[in-house]
Amino acid sequence: MTINTSRRGFLKGAAAAGAVLLVGARPDGALAAASSETTQFNPFVKIDADGTVTAIVKHFEKGQGPATGLPTLIAEEIGLTMDQIEYEFAPSDPNVYNNLLFGPFQGTGGSTAMANSWLQYRQAGAAAREMLINAAAQSWSVDASGITIEAGIVKAGDKSAPIAEFVAAASQLEAPAEPRLKDPSEFRLIGNESVRRKDSAIKGNGQAMYAMDVHVPNQMVAMIKRPESKGGIAKGFDDSASKEVKGYINAAILPNQAGVAVYAEDTWAAIQARDALEVEWDMSGGETRDSDQIKAEIMAALESEPTYNVNKADVAAVSAAIDGADKVVEKTFYFPLLAHAPMEPLNCTIEQTAEGDIVLHDGAQMPTGPHMAYQQIFQLPPEKIHIKTMLAGGSFGRRATPDADYQVEAALAFVVTDRSRPVKLVWTREDDIRSGYYRPAFGHKVRVGLDADGNIVGWQHQIAGQSVIKGTAFEAVLVHDGVDHSSVEGVADSPYAIPGMALGLTDTPKATTVLWWRSVGHTHTAYTMETMMDLVAEAAGRDPVEFRLAHLSDSANPDQQRKAAVLKLAVEKAGWGNAPAGRSQGIAVHKSFGSYAAEVVEISGDAENGIKIEKVTCAVDCGIAVNPDVVKAQMEGGIGYGIGHVMRDQITLTSGAVDQSNFPDYEPLRIGDIAAIDVHIVPSAEAPTGVGEPGTPPSAPALANAIHAMTGTLVASHPMAENGINFV
Amino acid sequence: MSLTLKLNGQTHTVDAEPGTPLLWVIRDELKLTGTKFGCGVASCGACTVHLNGEPVRSCQTYIEDVEDAEITTIEAVGDDKIGAAVQQAWVELDVVQCGYCQSGQVMSAVGLLSENSKPSVEEIDEYMSGNACRCATYQRIRAGIQRASEILEA
Incomplete structure (x- = not known):
């Protein structure tokens, strides 16, 4: 288990292996190839002389699937089975392995691994295929157009040979500038639910190296x-x-x-x-404040004029419309600090x-x-x-x-x-819980006015909390007109057609070190938006699904149409409105990281003796689902992550010191907490969007709406277990 | 002090002070890294190993107490048919995500199936409740145990 670090180059294989075909990109993005490994060329795909194909994966693998997804793209385009491709993690090189959505910066985040690699890795695979085919065409003296590669075998008429035979010759060719990408109708691996993770076996037998x-x-x-x-x-x-x-x-x-x-x-x-x-x-x-004081600062900010008028609304007009409305629904929310607590300290x-x-x-x-x-x-x-x-x-x-x-x-x-x-x-677990970076505490105050027909006439929404981005190197790129978008995402860019929206934001003073936490601002904005939609629908005397669809009805707006489609699919698959006796359902739908997810939570029991989460039904539209089973797993995990924290967890401070220290007082979701999760993927021809995070935002509000349906109480402060809700 | 351990069918002489958790002897001295450190307080189950076939949390098992025991870690549990069935089921169903807790999950699952070859959902949830998974792969862990049960029955 000792790792040899004496080698200078990173990629294993080395020159002794003979000719190697490397396909990657130059710093300007153009496809390029090389014939041997040098420190000057970092590829996306490497084919050894013996035909071993390796995807060089530029995103790290934390369970979200790029060690399967990126090899899938290359294997698809070359014409390999998933067993015929290996993977290695890329070295640090911000010019070649940068996240295309982050600029010259290599990194994984914002559920972008597949979205930014989708064309890049397919192009690398397609270029390798064309080079192998051209080499075969020369060797066999046949026209390249009649040559195919399937399951790693190059074929033309009655001739066939494994790709290994053409690696040396292909490595001498120029990379094609624009290789032909396969048409989706030709996909055998992309979208194939039977494709398995590349890292399953080693993670089940102790061989995986963290x-x-x-x-x-x-x-x-x-x-x-x-x-x-x-x-x-x-x-x-x-x-x-x-x-x-x-x-x-x-x-x-x-x-x-x-x-x-x-x-x-x-x-x-x-x-x-x-x-x-x-x-x-x-x-x-040293920090000396208590978390109660931090909460008081946030709540006070919600009662004051917000610093930023995020959507440049005519606030006076919106406020007047609500004041003059037939009904007003008003609610204040509080979301505590949360730790990430990844399993590996x-x-x-x-x-x-x-x-x-x-x-x-x-x-x-x-x-x-x-x-x-x-x-x-x-x-x-x-x-x-x-x-x-x-x-x-x-x-x-x-x-x-x-x-x-x-x-x-x-x-x-x-x-x-x-x-x-x-x-x-x-770090120990105590270091992780006590010395960490946290999901910032946030507060929301929402006031919605309805006319006599149950239509929204104004939606005044104030958000207050500590900015994740300000004060970091990302501020110049991600903060506009003073607004940290990650504080308001999910409200500011909601696809809902809401008339009279006024969105205000106030940054509260630095309370502790804060950081993006799976789905970032959507952790609190989706909860607020989706529980408010239920409360407003109820006040309007309308069905919560019908009410949401009424605000997603623009047939010319694909954003609304896709959001409506996942909502309808979740409704259908969950048996919405037909819960067994003694059970209640709640629904939520949210767009984040380019994807749309709707979730129905079904619960049994009661608030006094304990609520049991019986089933979560999820519908997701993430564009083309490259590895559908990985997408399902990410939805399952995202739902568990969202629900687990709102049930029981918070980080609190006493005189600046974190009160919690380990899992006994920062209790993770356990196996018995959610009885079943059922995920459905909306077929799509759109380019892939995020899957690591979008499952999380709707999960907690769907649970809250189910509890509201059961008990008549909407839980507006977290964790739920400390705000009147018992779970079994 | 020098101690003799029977681990994965082999005898090892290790140098460790009394009070040293078995976890750290396995990881740092024997360099068997499949057994994971997650919490150090027996609250997550990532460090689960078998002592005479029974799952224990190695972070709270002290080295002086295990000298006469047969210790099995994730590296060898697949040599047994139950361990092999669980590992096969884990791959078939792609149970893992980050995978860091999964050695412990597999060791506990083998412990469950060793004493109950066809556990109910309730029995699975009860037995596995001490193994945390921050990725929330629980649904597949449950299905994986049921699938392993089927494999063993066949």
């Missing part, structure tokens, strides 16, 4: 002793008790004084030695090679982040820094910090040593 499993020779394990609340400064430490721990090496204050690094021979020694370490802290600059390993290069082993969600940070920390040019992307045990956004927090922490823990020993930084 960053936590990296063990480089002579490594030390480092853990960081951090202050009780953020902002504390380490002034000194006493490690006399740590010295009693066998395997303890030493400790050092990090250069930024944010903590003290404790070094040990192994993880258990590091845990014990850190526990035993006494640190003198200067807490004068954060960790990474850093080492220096004999040549002075720095190698980082990491479940790297945004390699360009640590790559840039390390250039500064180590004063090295980019080519002297190498990032080896390992499998990641979940993320939900946590590994994508704009400041590369834990990778920088590892680097700081490394630079204070003599660098002779690699340093593996390990």
Whole structure:
């Protein structure tokens, strides 16, 4: 299980293997090919002399499926079975492996892995196919148009040979500028539900290698002793008790004084030695507020004039329309801080090679982040820094910090040593829950006016909370006219045709470190929009499905049509309105990350003795579902993630310190919490859109609407378990 | 101190202090990394191994207490027909997502099927309740156990 890091290049295979066909892109995006592996050319597909095809996957795999999806695109275009393609994670190279939606930045997020790779990886596969076919045409002296590749076999009339036969000749050809992509009618793998994940077997038998499993020779394990609340400064430490721990090496204050690094021979020694370490802290600059105070600030902001008039509405006119309405529905919502808590506690390993290069082993969600940070920390040019992307045990956004927090922490823990020993930084679950970045707390206040016929005449919507984006390197790109779109997404861009919408936003002061959390702003905006739609429909005396469809009725608006279609499919598949006796249903539909998801939650029991979630029915339109079973799995997971947190979880602060510490007080969704999930995919010819996140937003409001239907109470503060709802 | 462990059918001599969780001996000393660290407080089940065929949380099992036991980890559980059936079912149904908890899920599933070859949904939910999956693959874990039960029955 020891990983050899002495090699300088990243891609395995190397020159000894003979001719290799590499197809990728130049930094300007044009397709390019090469015949041997060099550090100057990083491909999307590699075909070895023996015909082994490898997809170089530019997105990390945290379970969402790119290690299956990107190979699927290449295998489809070349003409391979899924067993005939392997995968490797790409090295860090923001010019070639950048996310096409992020600019010159390599990273995974915003449910974009498939959306931005869809054409790029198909083109690489199609170029490889054309080159192999052209090589076969020359070899066989036949016209290329009569040659096919199926299941890895090149065929023309009665001639056939495996692709391996043409790798050497193909590698001498120029990459075609515009290879012909297969027509969807020719797809055998894309959209095929029987395609299995490439990483199933190794994850079921213990062979899968996560960053936590990296063990480089002579490594030390480092853990960081951090202050009780953020902002504390380490002034000194006493490690006399740590010295009693066998395997303890030493400790050092990090250069930024944010903590003290404790070094040990192994993880258990590091845990014990850190526990035993006494640190003198200067807490004068530390966070001291309670979460109740943070909540009070948010609620006060909702009662004041918002800082930003997000949709440039005539607020006075909207307000007047509501004041003069026949009925007014008003509700205030509060969403607490939430931790991501990926299953694999954060960790990474850093080492220096004999040549002075720095190698980082990491479940790297945004390699360009640590790559840039390390250039500064180590004063090295980019080519002297190498990032080896390992499998990641979940993320939900946590590994994508704009400041590369834990990778920088590892680097700081490394630079204070003599660098002779690699340093593996390990976080415990307590570190993860208590020292983390959180989904910001948010509040919404919504006032909706209805006329006598039950039509909306005004929808005044105020949002307040801490911006995720402001203060980060992404601010220049993602904040417009002062508005962090991630604070208002899901309301500002809702496909619903709502007359008299006025949307206001107020940023509340920095409360703690906050971060995007699976589906970002949609975690709170979908809940607010979709529970409000139910409340308003009820006040209007209209059916909640019919009421939603009435606001999605523009036949010329594909956004509305697609949203309406998933709603109708979910209604049909869930048996909406025909729940068995003793059960209640709730529905929600939401667009996020380019995809549309509608969910029906069916519950039994009652609020007093406990509610049981019997079934969740989901309909999703994510464009072409490249791997339908992966799409279903992502919906299942997204639903569980959304529902699990609103049931029971929150992060609270007392005098700036996080009250929760581990799973016993940040209780994850358990197997018995949701009895069944049933996912249906809307057939589509549109380009693929997101699947990692869109399942999450409608799940919680659909549950809330079901509880409302059962109990008459709409839960407007989370977690539900602390706001009057018991679950069994 | 020096201890002798019987793990995956082999005898290992390890150097560990009393009070060391079995998890860290397996991971850091024996370098068998399939057994995962998730919480350290027996609350997530990622570290589940078998002690004489019974699932235990290795993060709360101390090294001095297991000297006479037969320890099985995820790396060897597939040598047994129940383990092989569970792993086959996991692949057939693509149970995994990030996969980090799945070694523990498989070890618990094997424990369940070893004592109850045809568990009901309620029995599955009860037995597996200590194994957390942050990706929420629970529906497929349930189906995977039912499928493994079928494979074993055939």
